Amino acid sequence: MERHERRTQVNRVTLGIIGTGMVGSAVARRATDAGLHVVLSNSRGPETLADLVAELGDRATAATPAEAASAGDLVLAAVPLAFHERLPRAELSGKTVIDPMNYALYPGFSIPELDSNELTSSELVQRHLADSRVVKALHNYGPKQMLEMFRPAGADDRTALPLHGDDATAKKEVADLLDVLGFDAVDLGTLPESWRSEPNTPLYALPYIGQPPSGLTPQEFVAWAQQATGIPVPAARIKELAAAAVRGTAGFRM
Template sequence: MVGSAVARRAIDAGLHVVLSNSRGPETLAGLVAELGDRATAATPAEAANAGDLVLAAVPLAQHERLPRAELAGKTVIDPMNYALYPGFSIPELDNNELTSSELVQRHLADSRVVKALHNYGTKGLLEMFRPAGADDRTALPLHGDDATAKKEVADLLDVLGFDAVDLGTLAESWRTGPNTPLYALAYIEQPPSGLTPQEFVAYAQQADAVPVPAARVKELAAATVRGPAGFQL
């Protein structure tokens, strides 16, 4: 869902986008027609070749399917999150030896991975964009090991209508991952108490978004304590 929301905002901002999925370009015909002339569909390898910036909006369990050769030398935005479910776990993440983005960077060794757009809902992306300098402009976090790549992603967020807050390296990206205040919670109206994980996900997807300034993002990130990895589903 984050992929289509970012595509819509990018098109509205005047950018060109190349969409792909695992099912083939023909399955994206309806979305491409809806988005208009600045959108095209391609295979994952073709999309990776075409993009100046690549948003790898796939489940973390499928990150090793990302085309390494075609993504070499590219800046890759990682919006993936680690979610535990029956039959799937990654011991290195469970033990907090790595963050999920370090795992992605290990696979994409010749790419520049930046963690971003992983903690914010599609409703907010489509409704909370604001011009630069607006009092109620929302700030989104990013993490990465390459300063130039982080600047590229920050510039994209600006074009999409959001401020960016650089919160350090991929190793620090747990500060904005699942089970932290900056993972959705800070950006939506307070949810009812007692929700199950599935109920929280459903609530977060439809809840009204609230603006969060850069200073608040920094404050929450600094106060976050690392806990168990993975959103429990």
């Protein structure tokens, strides 16, 4: 009964989504299919989202990032980490913000505080969104797998996803959302500990898709991972892999 009541409450939630690339669009599809309302936004304007909103149906609307932030009970900030300072800080004040961003290293781009492991990328986001409750989630799992691997609660092959955050209530909100989307959640601690599920750790991508062919360039690996068939990963395995992680060089190299 408690789970049913919790799911009913989450189904009344409006999910604001800032960024409609592969991650934002996949979460929007899964959320509307699961019965949630979503408010979509990107940097190019609501009019550019007309086709996506039409595809998603009457549970989806388009807005500006500031409007999506204001409308969302929870907000997914699915933008490149390099643009995190463009997130609407005032409108996100007091909100739980889901951070799926990863540090990807491009030629000519680096963040010294991340390179030195002084901060994790989610701590950097939390520093910008000082009045929000940032929860790291949906960052180590592919959009294709999200749309194919969701399962009802209690299913033997239900997949678990890690989350990190400094606020217990915010983490519960995100865990409840993941449950409605069709996934279990594993709380792996605080934002300073979020490196345990970031790129270059055993929890990043591969447990859910298996080993790639040998000899792939980083770009080829990304393309392969985006099309790979999903593999169920239970909560116990998530905990094992997180415990085995060793902190090394930050960032996924492109």
